[in-house]
Amino acid sequence: MNAELIASLTIFALAVFLGFELIARVPTLLHTPLMSGTNAIHGIVLVGAMLVAGSADSGLEKTLAFVAIVFGTVNVVGGFLVTDRMLDMFRRRPEARE
Numbered sequence: 001m002n003a004e005l006i007a008s009l010t011i012f013a014l015a016v017f018l019g020f021e022l023i024a025r026v027p028t029l030l031h032t033p034l035m036s037g038t039n040a041i042h043g044i045v046l047v048g049a050m051l052v053a054g055s056a057d058s059g060l061e062k063t064l065a066f067v068a069i070v071f072g073t074v075n076v077v078g079g080f081l082v083t084d085r086m087l088d089m090f091r092r093r094p095e096a097r098e
Helices: 003-024 028-037 039-054 059-088
Strands: none
Touching: 039 059
16 A cells, blocks of 8 residues: 555545534534535536546546446435425415315
8 A cells, every 4th residue: 555545545534534523413404405505516526526537547446436426426416306305395385276
């Protein structure tokens, strides 16, 4: 293992820990609005994963990039679906005719 790989794995482990701690401390009422706000960030993650996939040399890099693209896509689509469902709760229902 070279020093660059160890540094990258360390940063990844710290990011996972920090992300878990941040999400665990968010009140339940804020989860859905925060999810809709982070869809743009996940779009940037998708672009980055596609750039990595395009410049990948080894099979491992291509596989990891593909997994990142799949997970990022699921996250973005799920975020938009949850946001749409949340916004439906605030729309006025048509009044029933008598």
